[in-house]
Each structure stands twice: as C-alpha cells, then as structure tokens.
Amino acid sequence: MREDSSWQAGWYDIYPALEHPRRPIEWSNSSIIFTGYGMQPAILARHFSSSKQFIMPSPPPLLSEPDNYGPATVISVSPDDAWLFACFPGQNNAGVCCLWNRGPELDNWRVMDWWTYPAGAGVVVADWIGAAREWVYDSVTESPRRLPFRGPRAPVSHPTLVFVTENHQIVLCYVRHYSTSIKMLSCSLLQQSNATEPVSKLDQEPTSDINSIQTCVSAAISLNFSDPSIIVATRSQKCPLPLPTPQFNHMDLGLTGEPDESGAEALDSVLEDYEEHATIELCEVQLKFDGLAMSLSTRPLPVIQTAERKLKDLHFIVQPPTRPSPSVHLVASFFDFYDYVSLPTAEVVCYSLTRQAPTDPVSWICKQECSRSFEDKLLAFLAPCKHLSGTRGVTVGVYRKSSAQPHPTSMKAKDTVIGSVSVLKVPDLTDDQEWEALPILKPNDKVGQDVSVSAVVSPNCSMLCTMSASIWATQTTLQRAPQIKAQTTPPLSVRLVIAVLSEHATTDITHQLSHHTISSNIIGNILCHSFSVLDAYRAKTTRSWLRHLGIALEVYRMRASRTHDEQEKEDATSRWKVAQDVCSLTSCNVIFNECRDGEGYNLDTIWQLVGLCTWIMDCLEKIMKECVLSLELSSSGKTSGPDVSISPTLLMLLHPHALQTLLEAVANVKQVRQRLELLTPRSENSQIARDAFIDQVDCSSINLTGLLPILKDVFEVIKITSDEEIRRCLALCQPTENMRNQAHAHLLKVLEPGILDRSRLFMKLHDFVDGMSRLAIEPQKQKYRDIVTKNLLLVRPSTFVCVRCGGQSSELGKSDASTTPKLVGFIERYWIKRCVCGGPWIRAPRS
Template sequence: MKVTPGSPSKGKLKEESSWNSGWYDFYPAIEHPRRQVSSDFDPQSRAERLSSPVEWSDSSIIFTGHGMRPVICGRYFSSSKQFILPSPPPLQTEPDSYEPVSVISVSPDDEWLFAYFPGHNVPGVCCFWKRGVELDKWTVRDWWTTPAGVVKAEWIGSGREWICDPVSGKPTRLPFRGPRTPVSTATVLLVTENRQVILCYFRHGASNFKMLSCSLSKPSFTNESTSKTETEVANDLNTVRICTSAALALNYYGKCSRSFLRAPPTKSVTSTDSFIIVATRSQKYPLPLTNGQYNPIDISAPIDLDQTRMEVLRNIPEDYEEESTIDLCAVQLNFNGAMMSLITHPLPSIHTKEAKLKDMHFAVQPKTDPAAPGGLYLVANYFEFQDYTTVPVSSVECYSLARSTENPNAWVVNQESSRKFDEGVVTFVTPCKPISGTWGVIAGVYWKSGTQPRASAKLKETPVGSLHILSIPTLTNDEEWETSPILKASDKPGQDVCINVIASPNNTLLCTVSASVWTTQTSLQGIPQRKLKMVDSLSAALVAAILSQRATTDISHQLSHHSLSSNVISDVLVHCFSVLDDHHKASARTWIQQVGVCLETYRLKASRTTHKHEREEADARWQIAHDICSLTACNLIFEECKEGEDFNTDAVWQLVDVSTWIMAFLEKMMRECILQWDLASSAHSDDPSDIPPDMLHFAHPQASRNVLDAVMNVKKFREFLGALTARSENSQIAKDVLIDQVDCSGIDLAGVIPILNELHDSLQTVDGEVSLTCPYAFRSLTNEKPLKLDNGSHHANL
C-alpha cells in the first residue's frame, strides 16, 4: 500500500492523502503450498502453506490458530478471554517439529473439533477433541500421524436446520443434508493432498476412530474389511500432483417450502441427492534429484556429462503453476446393515482459465418439489496477476452440476455465468447460510484505492471495500439485499487483506482473518441485511436460533448497537416471542431461553451505550432477567440435591448459600411491593409506567411459578434441617446459619406461599385462554412502559 499526498486546501495546514493498493497486498491471499526441495522427497509429505484457518461454532466460540505455534486458541464472542486447547502428545514433546494448524473444523453439534498440523520434515498430525460440560473444556479424544496433508474437512450426519419462511414468517425445518450415519458418530470426511478422500468416524460402542479411504482420481471401493490407502501416481517422470484446494457438497434429502428460496430455471436433469460431490484443484511440483542420480565429478578430469540426464534436468520447469482444471468426483457412503462402505466415481473435469484460484465453494439448494431436482452449483473466485505491476483482476464463475435424464451415469457440467469486478478485487466469496433466507454467496470486494482519513478526525476504522450478496447462478447483485462496508483500521487501509472468512452461527457477522506471518489478525464485519424491516429480519434469525439451540450472541451484538433505539429492540424481541408462542405454545424451557435473550441483549446494550439514561434502563432490565434465570437455577439445584423427600447432607453448605440468596431476593421484592403499594395509595396513579419492572416476577405465570417454587424449596429445606439431628459440628453450624437467615428475616414463608399460589393461579388464564409465555408481559423487560399489574391486592398482602 502506498500513501499519496493530495492537493492541499487553502488555509489548511494538513494535507489530505489517499492510499493505493499494490499487487503484493493481495498475493498472500492466494499463496498455495510451497514444497521443500530435498533429496528424500515423498509425494505425500507435508506442504508448507500460509494458512490462517478460522471456525465459529454454534456455541459462539471463535477458533483460530496461533501465528507461530502449533496450538489452537478459542475465544467466546464477544468476550476478550481466550483459552488454548490441549495438544496431542507429539505436539507436546516436539512442538518445533510442527507448523501452525492449517485446518480447523467444528462438528455441527459443537461436541467435536478436528484439526490438522503440518509437520516440519515429519508426518503431520490429525487430532480430534471432545468438548466437556463447560464450553472451554476440551480433551484430546484421538490422534494419528499422516504423511499426506489434509486440505479440507466436512462433517456429515448433522440434524435438520430451522429457518423462518420469508413469506409467511413461520418457522420450518429444512430436509436432512448429506447421507445418514445410523451406526456412527463424529463422522467427518477429509480430502488430502494426495487426492484421497478419508471417512473418519466412531462406531457406536467403539473406543477408537475408524477410517475408510478411496482415491478421487479413479473409481474405487472400500468397506470396513478392505480399507487401505493408495498412493497417488505422478503424471510424469519429474512431477507430482498435489491437491491445494477442495470443496464438498452435501445435498438435501427431501422437499422444502417453495417460498423459502427462489429456484433457478429447471433443467433436464435428475437428482444428485445420493452423492457427496468433491471438487479439487491441484498443482504440479517437481521431484528433486536423488543423491545417487549423478556420479561424483573429478574436477581435474575433462567434463563429460551424461547428455540424457542433462536433458532431463533441463526439462524440469522453473515455475510450476497450478492446473487450469477443477477435478470433480462423486462419493457415496453406504450402509448394508452390517458394514459401512465408500465408493468414488470421478466426473468430467471443469476446464477453467489459467488464473490463481482464491476460493471454491458449493451452493446447494433444497428441493421445492419432489419431482424437481435441488440446485447444485460451484462458485469459484480467481485472481489474474498478469505482469505483477498492477493489482490483480478478479473474477467469479458459477458452474452447474447435475445428472442427465437421458443417461443416469452421465453428468452435465456447465458454466452458468462469469463476472469481472472492475471496481475492486474480490478477496473472498462464501455461501450464505440457510438461516439467512437466501440462496447465494457473500462477496467481499476490496477497493484498489481510497482516501486516507485525517488524523484529526480520530476515526478508528475506515471503509476499504464492500460486501455484496450475489444471486446464484447469475452472480448479479441481489436487489433484495443491501451492501455493507468492509472496515479496516485507519492506520492500515489497503493492507492486510482478508485471506480467510467465516460467518457467525446466525449469519449476521463475518469474522475475517488477515495475512500475517507473526500473528492471527481477526476482525468482524456486518453481513448485508435485507431491504425489509429490521424487526422482521432480526426476529426471524432469533426464532431460528432459539429453536436450533444455537447461541444468539451475534444477533444480540447487532441489537445492542448504539444506532438502535430501545423501541426497535423491544419490537424485535416481542415479535420473536410472539412467533415462538404461536408455533408451539412454548414450554418453560423455551420461555427461559427468551429471558436469556433479553438478559444477553440488554447487558450488551448497557456496556456499549454512552447515554446515561439508556444505560440505567438497560441495566435494570438485564438485572431482572438475571434474577429470573438465577431463580430457575436455584430451583434446579434443589431438585438435583434431593434424595426422595429429603436433601443430600453432603451438599448442605451449597444449599445454605442458595437459600441465603433466595431470602435476600425475597426481602428486596417485599420492599418493592410495599413501596409500590404506598405510592399507588397516595397518588392514586394508574399509569403503567409508574410500576417498576421488578414487578415482572408477579406479572408473568412462569416468573411467579419460579418465585413460588423457590419459597417452597427454602421452606422444605428449613424444615429438613430443623428436624435433622446434628451428626457433626459442621452440619450443626450449617443448621444454625440457615435458621438464623430464615427465622430472622422478617418474612413468614408459611404465610407467603398461599398468597403466591393465589397470584399464580390468577395469571394462568389470560382472555379466557391458558398462556404459558404471555409474550406481551415481557414489555416490562423489553419496552419503555412496563405492563400494568392488575393484582394490587396480592401485592398489598405480600
């Protein structure tokens, strides 16, 4: 990047300047593996690559590799705390023999993580981790060494995804994606540098991983009794083909709502459901000369070299460019009731332009009609550096894949469209997740030049490009979606372009990784939004996330932005809760998830806003939600510590702590009730805005049930300890502490319970119908005007 001074303005001491990117700023984004030339070269040995993998799990953990060490770092978004995954034994004993991680992949259920560490003159290491109860607790489950580096990893056997129909707004589920795995768990498909596909899995009841491998370059078959690994044969005497990029397509099995996605024109093809399609891009590398290939030369003797061997040496090209084809292969995973088998069928290759491949992804569309095939397209992004004097020319191409109806064994591969980007360089393309409600790709366009912001402006970030949603298969900008800027640090515009990218679990943010030799530089970018009401877009994402049991942190991050008012946040949350209530009359479990979303959103809002009034308001709301969640947790603790009708004495001190917190909460609520009754009696005000949000505990059936259960648990525990004969000094002290807390609190638990019972019963029926969620009762959490309470007599009794 070069900074060019602009023309000074009259009367201004400082000049404006502009920045211009060079080809060298973009080249790190497409660097492929570089082979080490050595006499003991192995075609399956490690390929050194500049790679910065990144993964964003459904539990909102961002996994990245360390810039210099063979370790994996995890960070919970949006926290600054990091943790490091434990390393397998080879990386612990000889860390200098291994490079930073080149492949990271998290399973869809967030229970497993796979990673590959290239070796330095030693075979690389593949490793599987298993997650514990805590999100940051991972253990090494299995590992092995492999001479052939792993290029791509894809998990199969995931569950059906939830989405919200963009037309009706109702939640629905997509069909299964990929083949079913009835007898295995943690099933992952690997593509290696020697153009092999390897299926790794745990069979139910087995303690170790099993593997099936087949060649991608020729038809092959293997099952659990005949599995073997084949070595890829070089094409000629002096070179070996190494896979440098790969993409896998898992097709949908079944029919989806027609209104979910706009289908491309129907063709005369048949379904590809039963296949996993693998696309690979290879590059030739020279085979180095062996030590014994030439005889020692006596420098005193006349030079008389073998002409044949010299000719071989001269025929070795100095530069081995990547091949101008994309190889395709269909992979079938079968189960006959006893054994799993793997079958590969090579397909016709795609002939492409002679350019550097940056990205390659499949875009898969579910069926909208049982008789029609689902859409399967391959999107590739290319760089053309020409003479290395200007920034590269980038282009994106789209190819369709299907089987012909005339010959089921023949495949039809066509180039559907090609688009050049003159306004900038497309540094990445990545498919939109189904939850977004669109079937397309996100393209990141970096500008070639721009204006350098003034130092006096004190801007932390400046736009250096834009994000676009491209339609499939036309590759045109989707008119239903807006564009969003790509922001970079103001002191580095045009530098450190993105080399890797991953979308957040709910497709609202992008985590980008920039090229750096020493550190892993990550940044967050906002994904373009639909040109519709923000309330509909964000509430639909929230509904799908809650039903899918995914973390909602990325959505809460968007909701807590300073540009969104409290009314917008309220509308999004209430609309989401209403949809969930209409969907299945949400149970207590989904209700507490809704409270958790309120807690997360308003806590982020309080930490990010600069307005005192908004911060106080957000603080009050998230603390109410926190109390509700805490009461739920306390009740669960009491249930877990029960032994029949009694309590486990080993957990007596823990239960005393829980009871102490509940009694303090009751005292606080008593003060609020007394204050509210005194104010209402003196002012005779019926304004709902005068009622404090804390009263939600007595305005919602689930919240009031929480309070009632907590009071009953403390009362039972007090009676249990009161009747217990002390067996030790420790239990006697615990008994005395709890009795002091309960009996000296000034609250008659026996008198409070009937009042809470009556209050809870009165909240069960709303407008003649039983409501478990009462979404509009959340107004006390989500709106500036809390819900009016109609149970003043109960508050007076309390």
C-alpha cells in the same frame, strides 16, 4: 498499501491470498472462532463476543517437537460442536492430524486421537457427515420448517469425517458406535476405486508419474439434499521432481565457452510445470453400509475446463429442494497477475451440476452458468452464506484500488472506507438488491495494514469474521454481515427463531440487538415476535418461558456492557439481573425437591438448604424494598409520566410464571422451617445448621406466614394475563405499561400491616459498623455465591463461568464438593452442561 488515508494498492497486497497452504478460520455453532496460533502448531479459540481465549491441547508430537511442524492448514468443527479436526504439516518430516472431543464446557477439549501422514499427503479440505436437518423460515406460511438430510447417512458411526488429501485421496475417518478406535477408508479421486471395512491403518502414499508429482492444492466437498452421493471438486498443480545433480568429472577440464542451452530450457519447463492445471476435476463418492460393514467408492466425472489463472476460492453452493429438483453450483474465483507488473484482475465463475437423468444415480453433467469480472476493484474474499428461506448465496468483499474516503457516519474516529461487502445471487452472480451493502472500515493509520484475504460467516449469518494475510500473528476483524433491507418480519427475529430451533448459540444475534442504536422498545418487539413464533410452533411446556427469559437476559447483559450511557447501563443491568434472579429461583426449587426425603427433608443436606434459604430471603427482601419504594413514588405521583417505567424487579410479582416460581420458593422455605423444627438432629453439625436455618427465617424482616396467602391472591388475579402480555414482559424483562394500574393494587396488598418490619428491611447490622466498612462482608457474600447451589464459592484454581449471565460455580465437575454425594450427582446431571439461565459454561481462573 501506504499507511495513510490516501493509498495505492499493489499486487503484493492480494497475492498472499493465493499462496498455499492458506490460514484456516472456523466459526462453530457454539460461537467459538478457531484459528491458527500465529506461526506455531497450535489452535487458538475465542468465544464471541467476549475476549475469552484458550489454546487447544496439542498431541504429543507437537508438544515434544513443536519446531518440526508448521501452523494448522485445515480446521474443521462438527455441526454438533462435539468434535474438532485439524492438520499440521511437517517441516521436512511427516505431518500430524488430530481429532479433539469436547467436554461439558466450551473450552474443555481433549485429544481423542492423532495420526501422522507422509509428505505430500496433507489434508486440503474436510467436512462432516450425519449433520442434523437444517431449519429455515418459510416466508409464505411465516413459520419455520426443516430441510431434508444432506449427504449420505451414517447410522453406525459418530463422528464421521471425510477429507481430501494432497495426493488426491478421499478419506473417510469415523468411529463406530460402542468403539473408541478410529477407522479409515481411503479411495483415489483420479480413478474409479473402492474400499471396504475392515481397515486397520490408513495407507497414504503420494502418487507419482515418470516426470512429476501431481498435487491437489484446492478442493471443495458437496453434500447434497436428499442425495447419498458426495461430489468432490479438486484443483491440481504439477510439481516437478528435483532435477538430478550433475556429476563432476575431475578429469574433464575442457571448456566450450558457450552457455548450456539445455539447462535454460530445463529451467523454463520447471517454471511452466509449476502452474496450476487449467481444469477442475470432479469425482462422485458413494458411502454405503450393508448392515455389517461400511464401504467407500469413487467414480471420476468429466473435468471442467478453465482458463490458465490462479484459483483462489472454490465453494459448492447447494440450494434447498425445490420443484423440479435441487440444484448444485460450484463457485470459483480466479486471479490474473499479468506477470506481477500490475494490479491483478479477478473473475468469479459459477458452474451448475445436474443429473443427466433422474433415474440414473451416477450420471452428472456440468456447464458454466455465468461469470463476473472485477477489474475496477480488488476481490478480497468470497464466502458462502445462507438466506432466511434456506437459499444459498455468496458474500463477497472487495477493496478499492486507491483513494479511500472517510466514513461520515462512523462512530470511530478517523475511519476510512476501503471497500464494501455485498451478497451475490447464485447462479447469475449479480448483486442481490434485497440485501444491503456494507462498507469495510479501517482506521486511517492502518489503511494499508492487515488486508483481509479470507472470511467466514457466523452460523446465524449475522456477523462476518475476516482474517488478514499476516504470517506472524492471527489478525481477525469482526463486522456485521449484510442483512435484508426491507421485510415484513424483522430479520433478526427470524434468525433468532432459527438459531433456537437449531440449538445454535445466539451470541452473534444478541450482539446486534444490544447495539446502542436499537431502542429498548424495538428490542422488545423483536424478542416478543420471536417468542410468539416459537410458542406457536412448539407445544408450550412449563420451562419454555425460561428459555425465552435466558435469551432476553443475554441481550440486556450485553447491552449493559457495551453502552457508555450510565442511565442506560443501569436500566439494562437491572433488567438482566431480575431475569437471572428468576432463573435462580427456579434452580432453588429444583434442589429443594431433590432434598426431600418422603414427607420430610434429608438432614445430610441441611447446609445446602441453609444456603438456599439465605439467598431466597435476601432476594425476597430486595423485592419488598422495591415494592415499598415503588408504592411511595406512586403515591407521590412521580411515576405517572410516560418516561418513567415500572421497576424491572416488580416482574417477580406481575408476571404469572415468575410469581409462581417465587411462591414455590417461599413455600419451600416455610415448609423446610416447619419440618426442621420437629426433627432432632443427630450431630452437633446438624444442630448448628438447623438453628441457623430457623433463625434465618424467624429473624428476617418478612412474615412468611402472612405473605404467602397474599401472594396466592395476587397470582389468582394475574394468572389470566394474556399470552401476548406475558411474552412482552419476558422480552422487556420488566412489567409492561398495561400492568401499571394493577401494579398499584397489588403493591397495596403485599404491603399490608404486619407483613414487613421496615426497620429491619432497610437497616442491617453491618450498616451501623462505624469506621469498619471493611468488616461489612454481607454485601460481598452475594457477589461470590455459587449460581447453582447458592453456597459461597469455594477457593479453587478455576471455576465454571456462564458466558451468558456471568454466574460462577465451583461445585460442578468436582468429586470433592462440599455437598453430599447424592446431591453432587444430581447437580452434575442437571447443570453440568448449562447454567441456570441456559447459557453454556467456560472454564476461567477465579476472579
């Protein structure tokens, strides 16, 4: 392809997609995209949708001799995101397989185990057994439901990995409960075989016949619903053995003068033998457990006859259980290059697999259902996708052969449409008209560069990540995946519900919600509907609203980072920050309760209480400032217009759950102050901390004794707010318009005489330092406070950073934290996996 807007494709642009081994790409349920690291034997991971990248730790052979190994050929992450598997082929030596285990943070991985494999026994495809049941959305009942288990059960092992090797072996790799060593079982896919524990070492030797070595070049694994059997499909290639080197006889000097025709015939046979087999082999695999030992058995099935063309994609599409029975389909794409003198043509074929009799567990029949040719376009990639109802389809990307056209509505300058992405039905392979078709865009100066040849759909089916054929660097492109055109329920709302129930990261969904083309009202409607479905399906708990608030925080924070409009950025920032403050108040209350010692408080934790009190009082002053400003604007009539919204900060006073959290925090501060006044410190350090705490409360601009009864009265009024209004407040991260009238009345109560000292509230001592602004460090302290403990962040090489709210913590995962061992242990148990907002952690250098 030429590097301009008018280009002509060649066969060489698509051929890299068929070469073996292919570059893998994996998108985990925690929104981590794993790819190979260029030509190096390493794994590169990137968190979507941030730019945070990290490299997985390598096993010892890859560290000591990296030049002896090639880039990863297989990457597979477990459904629970706790395990990662990868295979690295050797360069004229044995290859390496590695299994990683993840820690509390997204980028905290360690090599659990690794092993070598001989040449010709590399891994072709891998999958995991024992995944949790999938959640789908029932459009009839308009509620979520769960599908049955897929594949065999693994009751005594975790993780449980199954993979196919080049020498047609099916390998079960697992760790038994209460054990740290990996066990493996291996069986042949070409003949009936079985293996039973105990097995101490994996024995993989390439199978060979008299004339050649049959190598598996493509494979797919099917885990069926409510079915303990595993179906494996493989595509083989007959690779000839090296020809014997002719022996030179120095006594034979005779020359015939005629060419040796036997040598030409041998060369022709070599070229023919390198072609792929015109079949797809099928094999049924059974995994059983008799209460003591695990066993693996295989039984080959009749092969599928195909045309003599190159196979590109091979995927099983397993439909959810329906009456009369669930169906299994195998979708394959073939290419014909016509001796490499013209553009290739592609054909997608769908095969169905059904049991011959429901009572016969080992009888399967396979037949071709449909085929579809792509002669006028170039088939670039094909990837399975899941509909909201659980039915499966395939996402296909096709390129134009020439004459790309500029995209008229593109926000990017000089973008060109080079193809399209659409969804095909299974098994008829027709375009699904219910789904939109999206263009594939490229800048005009890169139209012929980085042609995508493989793709993966995000776990929530909202985004699409494609990979180019470049062998020197990992070139990935992200774009929106096709969505349903028209539906009563917003698709993003349903996907958000399924993601939350499945405990998947919601980043790919919130990335779409935060787009500038979606207004705040639409965001509120989508989130409000999602929260309504979640509350109706699951029994509401005291913390369910915090989960909703965390999702809304993620949307508005991402929106603030993506928009270029300053007013919109300011509005979105104020919304996610008030949501973060509410979550922080909740964590403060939890720590206050942990610091209790009977009716009093443990003085060993006094400095921790000082940090909490300082942050709570600062937060309360921020709320009071907003109350004063809002009341003055309301009195002047400047807030009566429809375009003027209520300040998000007032969510603290108008949302029942948020106000209850604020009430508890203020009451804790007041109670601690009263308790400490009656205690006698045992050391000078405790005396200083005690006096600092009391001064922090007494010298503030707010009279807590007078404010608490008023806040309680306000809470008694707003606690009867309807559930719909409460959910909408959380979805908007600000009070609704229906609360405007009662907001004025509540502000009058809160700002009664004797509650605030306005001079202290609006004027701080550091504001009067003339010419010494660099000494005014009070505003900077808030920026560098620990998101959990509210202490100042300690100076360490790295910190925990929340990928959702951006909060940092330096007191997690450290045994030498500045707090007491008891409190450190409590914080570790409570927040080691999640931030106060519910977002996951990632390690990052101190900024």
